[in-house]
Amino acid sequence: MNLQKLVFIFILPVLSTAMLLALLRLVRGPSLPDRVVALDLMATLVIGIVSAYAVATGQSAYLDVAITLALIAFLGTVAFAYYIQRGESK
Amino acid sequence: MNGIIFLLMLIGAFFMFVAAIGILRMPDLFMRVSAATKASTLGASSLLLAAAVYFNDYGITSRIVAIIAFIVMTAPVAAHMLGRAAYISQVPLWEGTVCDDLKGRYDVAGRILKNPEQAAEAEGKDDVAPAAEDPAQEK
Numbered sequence: 001m002n003l004q005k006l007v008f009i010f011i012l013p014v015l016s017t018a019m020l021l022a023l024l025r026l027v028r029g030p031s032l033p034d035r036v037v038a039l040d041l042m043a044t045l046v047i048g049i050v051s052a053y054a055v056a057t058g059q060s061a062y063l064d065v066a067i068t069l070a071l072i073a074f075l076g077t078v079a080f081a082y083y084i085q086r087g088e089s090k
Numbered sequence: 091m092n093g094i095i096f097l098l099m100l101i102g103a104f105f106m107f108v109a110a111i112g113i114l115r116m117p118d119l120f121m122r123v124s125a126a127t128k129a130s131t132l133g134a135s136s137l138l139l140a141a142a143v144y145f146n147d148y149g150i151t152s153r154i155v156a157i158i159a160f161i162v163m164t165a166p167v168a169a170h171m172l173g174r175a176a177y178i179s180q181v182p183l184w185e186g187t188v189c190d191d192l193k194g195r196y197d198v199a200g201r202i203l204k205n206p207e208q209a210a211e212a213e214g215k216d217d218v219a220p221a222a223e224d225p226a227q228e229k
Contacts, residue, residue: 003092003144007099014103018110025113025122033176037123040168041113044130044161048106048137051154052099055144063141063153070160077168085175 007056015049036080043073095140102136105129118184119176127169134161 022045026038047066054062112125135158142154178196 003095006096011099011103014107018103018107021110021114031119031176031181033119033172033179033181034122036172037119037126038113040172041109041126041130044134044165045106045110047157047161048102048130048134051134051137051141052103055095055099055141060145060147060150063150063157066138066157067153067160070157070164074160074164074168078171081168081171081175084172084179087179 004056004058007052011052012049012056015045015052019045019049032080033084036077036084039080040073040077043069043076047073091143095144098136098140098143102133102140105133105136109133118187119181120173121184123169123173123176127165131161131165134158 019042022038022041026035026042029035029038047069050062050066050069054060106129109126109129112129113122116122116125138154138158142151145151177192183190
């Protein structure tokens, strides 16, 4: 059993289950910051999934997705934090 | 070599899973931020490191080191900004919280991230003394 099959059998299902749990918090979250935290965690999870998938397929080009997603996720979280801090009404 | 890669990926997947369980099970927004940020930073770094060991190439390794450095630098900043914004918008704390050191230190009603003395100074009232250290902080 080679590494690629092991990644497909063990690593990616665990990461997908973690993604489902974060999605549950995104749906259930009582307040807006809870949902933003869930989105931030999902972005980091996608970085992990992309790097595991790059190992599983042997394509190093997938890592560019990880770079872009790390940049975009930080900007999105900061923008949401600014929006929450300023408040809805004014 | 495959063993090292698989071990790193197992560590990464484990910490990612711990972060997801933490964000689902923790009773409070601030605990969720804490659990999700730290564990997911370690998990993503470990998974990316596994990819670096697997590809074994200078360009890819430097790219991955750049991603890891960026995540390690920005994840605490984002979590801190989000926690501060949540505190100022009065997200309720867990009912079992024993200590809230920021209580009364921010102008929560005006949504300004300054303590009352700084807000008064900003409005031109200079007669307010600067904030003394809270003696209750020292245990």
